[in-house]
Amino acid sequence: MFSRAYKAAITLPPLLWVVAFLLMPYALLFCYSFWSVSPSQTIVHAWTLDNYRELFRVNVYLQTLFRSMWIAARVMIFSLLLGYPLAYFLSFYAGVRKDLFYQLVIIPLWVSYLVRAYAWKTILGSDGVLNTLLQYVHLTKHPLEFLLYSPFAVVLTLTHIYTPFAFLPIYASLEHIPRNLVEASHDLGASPLQTFWRVVFPLSIPGVLAGATFAFVLSFGDFLAPLLLGGPSGIMISNIVVSLFGAAYNWPLGAAISFCMLLLVLALLLLSEKLEKKWSFR
């Protein structure tokens, strides 16, 4: 129905732009990881594997990488624990107020990330709202130190930020379940709990996988929360990358680490996709 000229006109501009500003940059990232930096702070375009060797040699890089994955894993688990029952409640029990509740969930999602992270910083500090509150009601005598500048603070903040992200695909997949399946299950003698485990949950797995993937991947690559709230024990891999592009000035090494992150993320996305397809029954 559409002429070749039309198709060319709608395809070429975005294609060219994407090649120029997405494909090439990512390719450049790849290239940079094989280059090195000279003492005079210029980039030497000589191909070498040094950066990758450095990455595996120096402990701190791998340690931070695993710590980041562990933090991301915890954020993923907590986001799912918070988000799934919420989505289930909205989808099956909220009735006419479903819409309103949905809006209430997505509003924090679009409110500035910085604002929310900052808010937690003011709450968790030793002079912060939570500590002074606890002392005010005499639950504690001294400020709790672990609240801020710790992995705890990072996990808490990231869970707060990414729970709505986990919620959305779960809610969508629950909404897609035809209600007559729930009725059929009841009709055949299954109680609501049995119906949940045998029918609803299996059919919501693609949504759970999507939500888990988002929460994990986005937490893994986060650099703001650890910077604001992580302290020395809460540093994540992205912070290392940022410093390598800043004060530590070693772009190629930073690129190498970034590229590894990129590969890891892509691998997870692919895995998630495969699993989702397996559990999708459309």
Added chain:
Amino acid sequence: MTTITEPALARSSESGMRPLLDIRNIAKSFGKNPVLRNICLQIAEGEFLTILGESGSGKTTLLRIIAGFESADAGEILMESERLDLLPPYRRRVNTVFQQYALFPHLSVEDNVAYGLRVAKLPKAEIAARVSESLGMVKMSTFAGAKPANISGGQQQRVALARALVNRPRLLLLDEPLSALDANLRRQMQVELKSLQREVGISFVFVTHDQEEAMVMSDRIALLRKGGMEQVASPREIYSRPATAYTAQFIGHTNLLRGEVRTGIARCHSLSWRVELPDGQALFSLRPENIRVVGSATGNLETNFVRVRGTIQQQAFHGATDLLQIVCDDGLSLSVRTATRENRQGEVLLEFSPADAVPVRESLDRN
């Protein structure tokens, strides 16, 4: 005069049995909208009862109330003298075949059928045996391992049937299960469902808007109109002795003759015949197949038949028969069904027996 709900009671008291299901004074409104008004109905063991009605008549709501997916605002339902309506759906010995089948997409055909048995935690061997028996009954044994997405609509419907029947319910509810099938498959399934019911012996409550379907399959038809029970009777009874004008027109074609009765004679336009009715306005249902076109050989005219002349306006070919629209000399318009013959035209002489003019009531006004 025909009775309306009496046949239901009469029948069960005939057989001397308690009814399986006793629906008493069920009423339901959605918001300000009354959907069911004071429904009373009894369902006997082993009978095939169809709840027939247009969309909006409340038939699906009634079914869902029996199944337990909706609760009535008033009234009660008793199954073998115990309150059914107080139980949640998963505790009723009632199973449903849904309109869109509602097969579980993530389970295979045999896992779908086994679902109810697994939930009830029956032993594995028994489950396997009953599942294979059920699948055999609906002729879907070879598809046991298939997923619902990979079988056709008609096949899904059989699986839905097997899944419901395997639990050996006291009552099977079917919510317009054939409406998604094309005409030929539908006719085939009607026959199969009917014989399946006979074979299995449990009561089927079948909901449909298709009156032909209802007549073909049912032992009894319960006609619903705007939330109220219009008539409950066997197909033959409801066809030949409709209680109201609505019934007469909804089921099959009919001619409604409006007339007046005075001293035992009914008069409608130029027609008149003897009746045993009180004086006053009267309404009669006359089926098109009961009107004959009289041949030119006017030898043996029955004396008490009503006769009228008219002209053919339209001829509709219906395969085995023609449906003729005839305007009589006195202005009365009649539909007449005759054996098919090409190109009927011109003037004809019609006749019918007064016994075929069935007196009917106006339907009650329901708002």
Added chain:
Amino acid sequence: MELPMSAEHSNSRWLPWHAIGVFGFLYLPIVTLIVYSFNGAGVGGFPPRNLTLDWYRMLFADDAIWESVLNSLVVAFAAMAISLAFGIPAALALDRANFPGKTLFRRLVLLPLILPGIITGLSLLMLFREADVKLSLLTIVLGHGTALISVATTEVFAGLQKMDRAQEEASLDLGANYWQTFWRITIPNLRLSIIGAALLIFTLSMDEIAVSFFLIGRDNTLPLEIWGRLRRGITPEINAISSIIFVFSLIAIVGWYRLRMGSEAVPEIVTEVVKAA
């Protein structure tokens, strides 16, 4: 459809409480922030006392902040323009054209949405470095525009699926050429999707940090300005500007939602990304 009353088991009575808890968790920090923006004693400390508008007064006198707000607005509008200009054709291309590398193209377009922002930011930084382009608001515009194309593409693509195709066919049938059909029929039909995408892109751009972090020149955007101050120390002025940001985001997202409600069910951007991926 709600489960019938008889099915509301004791099993599920905890669900509403859980929901309240989660909502509390989600909104508590924001509410605290707003409350403390009026706190005379500054950030922290309980209970809040000395309610005052001082911090807001200070905020309004703060030129640097408003300069950064202006920068952010300029960037947001420019990014919006770029994202739509390339995102709309991209959606159309994915819908109706077949070309080698289509799958790669589709994944590439959606990648910035799921990839941690710094990777995209870094990559673009390296591009500008190699091309010897100086960092400025322009580079930020290019960064945002590129990263947010995916938002435009997914919204418009979803809108296309809902559109009545026959309208375009009718237009061609009646003698309009492709260009005319595009402007008279296709775009008006996609109006809601485009506005929704624009609103979303605008909001995301205003808040964007990860990509901007690497592409910033001398002029700050609002988030980076706030970020800079945070490094120097917390002041309730930041609470004040945060509260204002919250109010605007609230208006923007509720507006977006109402818009989408006009056209049936809400397609979540996130799940569309998943489905398209």
